[in-house]
Amino acid sequence: xxxxIYQVGDSAIATxxxxxxxxxxxxxxxxxxxxxxxxxxxxxxxxxxxxFKVLLGSLIQALDKGVEVFIVPKSKxxxxxxxxxxxMAQKYILEKTGKKFETIFLESLNLSDIVKKFKVYNPExxxxxxxxxxxxxxxxxxxxxxxxxxxxxIYVSSKKKKAELFRNKWIKVIDKMDxxxxxxxxxxxxxxxxxxxxxxxxxxxxxxxxxxDIYTINEPFINNNIFERLCDLEVYSEKGISLxxxxxxxxxxxPEDIMLNNEVKKYLRxxxxxxxxxxxxxxxxxxxxxxxxxxxxxPFSCMPExxxxxxLPKVSSDYNIPILYLPIxxxxxxAGFSTRVEAFVDLINIRKSKNNFSTNK
Amino acid sequence: xxxxxxxxxxxxxxxxxxxxxYPLCYKFFTELGAEVIVSEKTNKSTIEAGLNTSSxxxxxPLKVLYGHVLYLKDKVDYVFLPYVISSSKGTYYCPKIxxxxxxxxxxxxxxxxxxxxxxxxxxxKSIFSSLTEVATKLSLNPVKIYTAFKDAxxxxxxxxxxxxxxxxxxxxxxxxxxxxxxxxxxxIIKSERKKPxxxxxxxxxxxxxxxxxxxxxxKKLKERNIRVxxxxxxxxSEVNASIKNIGTPHWSLGSRVLGSSIYYSKxxxxxxxxxxxxxxxxxxxxxxxxxxxxxHNKKPVLTLTVDEHSSDAGxxxxxxxxxxxxxxxxxxxxxIPLNNKYDNASRKNSTKHHETIYPVASQPKTEVKVLEINxxxxxxxxxxx
Numbered sequence: 001x002x003x004x005i006y007q008v009g010d011s012a013i014a015t016x017x018x019x020x021x022x023x024x025x026x027x028x029x030x031x032x033x034x035x036x037x038x039x040x041x042x043x044x045x046x047x048x049x050x051x052f053k054v055l056l057g058s059l060i061q062a063l064d065k066g067v068e069v070f071i072v073p074k075s076k077x078x079x080x081x082x083x084x085x086x087x088m089a090q091k092y093i094l095e096k097t098g099k100k101f102e103t104i105f106l107e108s109l110n111l112s113d114i115v116k117k118f119k120v121y122n123p124e125x126x127x128x129x130x131x132x133x134x135x136x137x138x139x140x141x142x143x144x145x146x147x148x149x150x151x152x153x154i155y156v157s158s159k160k161k162k163a164e165l166f167r168n169k170w171i172k173v174i175d176k177m178d179x180x181x182x183x184x185x186x187x188x189x190x191x192x193x194x195x196x197x198x199x200x201x202x203x204x205x206x207x208x209x210x211x212x213d214i215y216t217i218n219e220p221f222i223n224n225n226i227f228e229r230l231c232d233l234e235v236y237s238e239k240g241i242s243l244x245x246x247x248x249x250x251x252x253x254x255p256e257d258i259m260l261n262n263e264v265k266k267y268l269r270x271x272x273x274x275x276x277x278x279x280x281x282x283x284x285x286x287x288x289x290x291x292x293x294x295x296x297x298x299p300f301s302c303m304p305e306x307x308x309x310x311x312l313p314k315v316s317s318d319y320n321i322p323i324l325y326l327p328i329x330x331x332x333x334x335a336g337f338s339t340r341v342e343a344f345v346d347l348i349n350i351r352k353s354k355n356n357f358s359t360n361k
Numbered sequence: 362x363x364x365x366x367x368x369x370x371x372x373x374x375x376x377x378x379x380x381x382x383y384p385l386c387y388k389f390f391t392e393l394g395a396e397v398i399v400s401e402k403t404n405k406s407t408i409e410a411g412l413n414t415s416s417x418x419x420x421x422p423l424k425v426l427y428g429h430v431l432y433l434k435d436k437v438d439y440v441f442l443p444y445v446i447s448s449s450k451g452t453y454y455c456p457k458i459x460x461x462x463x464x465x466x467x468x469x470x471x472x473x474x475x476x477x478x479x480x481x482x483x484x485x486k487s488i489f490s491s492l493t494e495v496a497t498k499l500s501l502n503p504v505k506i507y508t509a510f511k512d513a514x515x516x517x518x519x520x521x522x523x524x525x526x527x528x529x530x531x532x533x534x535x536x537x538x539x540x541x542x543x544x545x546x547x548x549i550i551k552s553e554r555k556k557p558x559x560x561x562x563x564x565x566x567x568x569x570x571x572x573x574x575x576x577x578x579x580k581k582l583k584e585r586n587i588r589v590x591x592x593x594x595x596x597x598s599e600v601n602a603s604i605k606n607i608g609t610p611h612w613s614l615g616s617r618v619l620g621s622s623i624y625y626s627k628x629x630x631x632x633x634x635x636x637x638x639x640x641x642x643x644x645x646x647x648x649x650x651x652x653x654x655x656x657h658n659k660k661p662v663l664t665l666t667v668d669e670h671s672s673d674a675g676x677x678x679x680x681x682x683x684x685x686x687x688x689x690x691x692x693x694x695x696x697i698p699l700n701n702k703y704d705n706a707s708r709k710n711s712t713k714h715h716e717t718i719y720p721v722a723s724q725p726k727t728e729v730k731v732l733e734i735n736x737x738x739x740x741x742x743x744x745x746x
Contacts, residue, residue, distance in 0.1 A: 045646035045647065045649055045650060046646065047640070047641055047642060047643050047645070047646035048643055048646040048647055049643045052643075052647070080611060081456065081611070082611070082643060082644070082647065084610075084611035085610055085611050085612075085615075085647045085648075085651075086647075088607075088608065088610075088651065089647040089650045089651065092650045092651065092653070092654035093650055095654070096653075096654070267463060267467065268460060268463050269444060269462075269463060270444060270446060270459055270460070270478075272456035272457075272459040272460040273453070273456035273459075274456075276456060276460070300418065300641075301418075301641050301642075301643040301646075302643070303455055303456040303457055303643060303644065304456040306416075306418045306419060306456075306457060307456045307457050307459075307460040307463075307464060309416060309418065310415065310416050310419065310464045310467060310468060311460070311463055311464060311467040313467065313468070314466075314467035314468070327418060
């Protein structure tokens with residue numbers, strides 16, 4: 001029996017590790033492409049958010065590959081946002097087209113709950129295997145995140161080819177390694193390898209943080225390869241939110257930073273859904289860290305991020321940091337997108353050199 | 362009750378939860394001795410003011426909220442705008458609504474908001490902490506606040522009873538203070554029941570009750586001698602009962618939309634459903650899939666998407682076409698199931714009697730046409746000869 005789960009960027013490496021540990025066959029879906037989007041848009045409701053359309057498209061592609069069971073995350077807190085309804089809505093839409101499949105709803109990362117749900121498909125599953133699987137998956141996710149960050153640094157300092165060689169080499173290592181102890185040692189080895197490349201001059205390089213919706217930031221095809229575009233313009237970029245946030249781990253920003261949390265609550269008192277408070281948190285974090293600009297990227301009709309988008313101008317003026325807003329949907333054009341990003345980079349470049357000039361004087 | 366000479370003026374924007382909880386807020390603040398000022402009905406200038414200040418991705422209810430707050434800003438001491446988080450356990454309001462006070466604060470400078478949390482997910486904690494917050498903000502004795510709140514809840518319950526009988530918001534508001542309110546309500550309901558066609562208008566409460574946003578749909582239907590029911594009529598328990606088998610959607614407003622459409626689809630007296638949704642509402646987008654799958658095409662549904670660019674004429678055309686369709690459906694002797702794939706009962710009947718079901722009224726008409734054409738052909742061929 002073949003299984004499938006939502007994929008974001010290279011998340012398949014982590015989910016496959018989990019599947020191998022608990023002994024189910026998980027199909028790796030191809031990266032989203034034009035076909036995925038056009039199938040998704042064909043079946044999805046007009047105003048559903050863009051991630052829903054893309055994920056629906058990739059699930060239809062999965063059905064064609066013989067997938068019989070979907071694993072759908074579904075949580076019942078305010079943070080779940082649309083994701084809480086994704087599974088059911090997709091089920092209704094695909095049943096209309098006559099396709100048949102089963103859906104497993106994962107309501108939380110409750111171990112015994114997961115064991116119970118998968119026992120139907122694999123009777124040999126145990127609590128130990130599930131724990132190991134989740135640990136390996138989480139560790140792989142954070143390794144991938146570190147690798148991405150190193151890749152962007154090499155891309156800026158050396159050339160694209162070298163960066164790609166570096167990434168491909170380490171992706172293979174991360175993918176193959178299943179021993180948890182070795183996975184925890186891997187980070188150091190990766191950094192040792194990274195030190196062979198020339199480092200970037202952090203004082204003079206332009207620094208931009210890309211903040212916004214978690215799916216859009218982490219899926220290169222959907223965000224029009226924004227990180228590579230920034231690297232091409234010799235900008236050091238950082239992700240406002242990584243996939244680790246989804247696994248309950250947060251890198252970069254300390255979640256218990258009380259001062260920062262209180263600062264965020266001045267702008268947005270409650271978490272209105274998804275990672276809305278985290279977007280403002282990362283905006284303030286990077287502004288205080290002295291970044292030159294922020295890019296807020298979000299899908300059209302994404303409700304939490306639109307709420308945030310209407311509050312960010314205040315953050316921008318309070319912390320004196322320019323922000324570029326980029327809503328994305330199936331009609332976003334390549335040329336228009338790059339024009340806006342390039343213009344923004346030019347602008348903050350001028351701003352930075354002006355500031356440097358006045359401080360030197 | 363207030364320490365200072367002048368009672369504070371509290372402004373309530375006539376949008377969002379005004380249409381659900383206005384009686385509660387009104388009673389609560391007047392009991393405390395405050396003066397309540399309600400903004401004007403939504404009109405062109407409200408929307409224009411909103412459009413000038415908001416970002417263009419926002420949906421129309423939020424743009425309208427900007428306009429209402431701008432109207433009230435200089436006229437009152439506080440604009441009342443709570444953080445409405447959830448209405449029952451496990452369901453939440455739309456992110457834009459939860460964050461609306463923050464959006465207003467960030468975009469309209471110098472506005473004095475009076476906001477507190479309304480979170481039914483943990484009701485008692487939120488209500489007590491919220492009321493204490495109000496007490497400190499207005500410098501009042503907390504005990505007085507609690508008694509005033511108790512009275513206000515009673516007043517709201519009275520109002521809700523009228524709504525659940527089938528009165529519309531404006532009707533219920535006009536009779537709630539009169540002594541023979543019950544008699545008047547019965548009179549309205551009796552006259553409404555005599556009307557031949559019943560249509561249910563479904564949507565978020567601030568859409569179906571705001572005449573400017575929904576292009577006065579209720580008045581348009583009433584002018585055509587139609588009884589109008591709304592999704593507000595159902596009580597919370599009725600909504601929950603009708604979606605029990607499906608599982609509640611994530612959105613509070615969505616579950617009301619879904620629950621009422623399922624509830625009315627089973628009601629024989631209802632002839633059609635009009636579903637009004639704002640442009641770009643992505644919570645409604647998925648709810649529409651839920652509705653399509655669960656209503657099984659038992660009733661005709663018209664979906665109207667509204668925003669600041671839609672026009673009155675377009676709305677009238679669509680509503681009239683929908684009403685014509687319903688009229689034709691009523692006139693046919695046998696009611697045709699819209700989609701007999703789902704309707705097993707009618708399928709069985711049709712095979713039993715070996716009858717094909719088609720609109721009876723249209724049958725002779727087509728025959729007449731055929732005859733006419735034949736005669737015309739004959740005439741033309743004769744004249745040709």
